[in-house]
Amino acid sequence: EAGVAQSPRYKIIEKRQSVAFWCNPISGHATLYWYQQILGQGPKLLIQFQNNGVVDDSQLPKDRFSAERLKGVDSTLKIQPAKLEDSAVYLCASWDRDQETQYFGPGTRLLVL
């Protein structure tokens, strides 16, 4: 079974530029999560999708971050414009309802200069 796929793995941009990350969850997983993990900290939930609907985006900085999952499968997270403090690893995860378990992708490491 293929795992959660994310791309790109690394991205370096300058502040005020835009960036987008892509995630493809494990096939059949209806719930998808985006987390932000700042160096030395635990993952912080940015947004949770159930199919193509948003379940929780209470911690998403909506003035600069957006996310979509139009067809209920893969998802894109965008930052526009980026700030220095957005430097972090962005993790995507999907939830296996039968196993009641989250599975994580390898993450995208973003550096904002």
Add this chain to the structure above:
Amino acid sequence: AQSVTQLDSHVSVSEGTPVLLRCNYSSSYSPSLFWYVQHPNKGLQLLLKYTSAATLVKGINGFEAEFKKSETSFHLTKPSAHMSDAAEYFCVVSVVGNQFYFGTGTSLTVIP
């Protein structure tokens, strides 16, 4: 409200000695509990989980954890540390099936 407290931000052990990483949780409901490991520059890997079955849970790589409701704890243990165990460990509580709350992590150092 749900929350997780990892009592130690850093733990150092010598290779071959036991590992104990402590986790306490708070939950209004019967929780599911997980331990994930994150090696440098890697994603999170599931070590083990508790979902209301046996209270002593065995995971991968020789790790195990015991759910103690009376103490609201879910400590992670391993009898003998290996160099490859050096990593960041996260305790996670889940309620309502698919909402997850992470602890702040424990960094494990293994001294040769």
